[in-house]
Amino acid sequence: AQTVTQSQPEMSVQEAETVTLSCTYDTSENNYYLFWYKQPPSRQMILVIRQEAYKQQNATENRFSVNFQKAAKSFSLKISDSQLGDTAMYFCAFRANTGTASKLTFGTGTRLQVTL
């Protein structure tokens, strides 16, 4: 069974600064995907960024980037130039590439507050 661990329950960052959210996972699979989802106060689940395990290059989406360390089973999210709208709960998630039966396992989340 896969597990996803987010060790930072809450974090705070000032507007325009950079913040890194941590995530580690445990799996025996070799082919899998990692995701960061954002849940703002509206409670909608929004995909922030995706990483395929077979790709060595770290994924980047505008101000969001990841540091994927496959051997260490670490998948951190870096938010640059933080904005007030980034205030949300952030969930790290894992999905094995096992065909049609493939659930998404979430970590417990990190609550990020962006302040002025």
Added chain:
Amino acid sequence: DSGVTQTPKHLITATGQRVTLRCSPRSGDLSVYWYQQSLDQGLQFLIQYYNGEERAKGNILERFSAQQFPDLHSELNLSSLELGDSALYFCASRGEVVGGELFFGEGSRLTVL
């Protein structure tokens, strides 16, 4: 807009009652997932269907059941409701593309009084 539609958005009911939550996946998506999120908690996987068949099961209570119909919409049935069942219930769907992420609906907020 994720393309996943959930109804109802809010539901208030009493203990012991039964409710049905409905989900319409994105057009063409064959996989439907149900998740439960209790207050300030993470998302707990309940069950997954693929093209009408159950594919994976999480810690879903025996009082809960689900199905996916031929038109690919899915329903989650919750019976003999207890106070602890109050939560946000998410439906998500996934396409067939490699690395496809899950697209989530807005959730159905269930309050059991």
